[in-house]
Amino acid sequence: MWPKIKPYILILPALLTTITLFLGGIFGGIIRSLSAGKPGEISFYAYAQIFSSQDFWASFLFTLRYAALSVLIASFLGLAIVFGLFYVRMEINSRLSLFLQRLLQLPMLFPFLVAAYIIFILLSPHGWLARLLFKLNLAGENSFPLLVNDPFGWGIIIAYVFKTCPFIILMLYPVILKIPKAWLEAGKVLGISQAGFFRKAVFPLLIPPLKTASFIVFAYTFLAFEIPYILGITYPKAIAVYAYQLYTSGSLSDRPLALAIIITSLLLIAMISCLVHIITRRWGKTIKPGGKENGFQTV
Template sequence: MSRIQHSKKKQSIPGFGLTMGLSTLYLSLLVLIPLSLVFIYSARLGWTAFWNDVTDPRVVASYKLSFLTAFSAALVNLVFGLLFAWVLSRYTFPLKRIVDGLVDLPFALPTAVAGITLTTLYSEKGWIGKWLPFDVSFTPIGITLALIFVGLPFVVRMVQPVLQNFEHEVEEASASLGATPFQTFRRVIFPQLLPAALSGFSLAFARSLGEYGSVVFIAGNMPFKTEIAPLMIMTKLEQFDYPAATAIAVVMLVISFALILLINLIQWWSRIRYASH
């Protein structure tokens, strides 16, 4: 009987060779080959020209702004994403389904529309901006705000399923042993949330680094002040300077990959650490 079931199971799904081959082909066509072309085009510059392009003071300023605002936005989304996920998973309130659906709005809304809307709201004469004691539009603060908008769903949707599947009996057992609510959260709930939260953080960070549409309107694109790296790439492309554009893209790609790898290593370490306890 077991042999019959094993035979049916083997026939019900494709073999490893076929699925692995199709997955590799798909990954190569959509990811590996396009990324390799970025390095190939940038290599046409030669080392001296490549170095001059990627270390141009205006380009370096765009690197700093892009990474600083993306990291800041991802940190804010990490905190408030956890809060949103907690509320949506643990409480019942009127219009909960609508609020839950609004979290995914940045996925569906065109980024250009989001940028124009945020710029209008937070300009000096905007509905919100006119009441603020500092400028938001055309400043790094405005860029960070736009990146928070596009990155929030990543953290919420990564953490929410973990909270929904969490066994409440574990929390009750912790409370019955005399733990305070804060101790229960820190020692029981948070270790389970940390890997998902770090995954959401890395996704929000990566999404923010490549964001263009929602940022270009609210940034103002002032050299050395509010120019982001994706805008510098677009500027080079408009000038038909494709090698220089790919050179900037290579630097962004390498640094982004290194940072995301570091975040994944921290995530792996956290799983190993808390699993051993």
């Protein structure tokens, strides 16, 4: 009995500390967000204010747009890279595939603040890439597109894809390590190409870790502060930047509003994540490795 529960006992202090601080912070934020009325009374004044605020909904839609696009682009790019690593592992060399996978993890070494600064100096209208194109006579002096501090949020999206795509690859790569080469050889005997084998036999196995990685990326990018603060615009602001500026504005009456924005954002993230989980779960039931519905039976 003891060997089974020993790992859980060892991590219990760290787990309790994390849960206490996390839940304590959320509970404290809820209590303070409900204290916008008279002292000692529970009031939903802060929530009524933000729900009727045009600035809040503009910030919410802006944040939802760049967070969703960041997740989609990073997921598709991560899947494409994993397919490439799968091809290298099966057809060329497994050690080369592992080396490339580790090389792709380099962006994870940079903090998000550093990643934002890298994107800024690379893609700003007078950054390194604009100067390089101008030196090569491939672009005019003022013809470089606005990709940083732009209204759509392309700079934020590029920075998040740069940081989160390696994380998605890290979550997906162990799946292809468990697939023996004999499966691919059997597929070739049955006349299935490598792309078809990946789509019909490997991709269904990637759906669970892809869902988990996408949820983590979406939840983080939706409430992250550093990159939108550096690469965003003054209006509409990202949710985290909007709440931060309200909280530090100097007026104590704005602090319940800032906390109500964060609590509301957490609830909206939970609702969106549950909705996406239900949709992808139903879709995932129609995609099973080795089933008749996808035209490939595992040998």
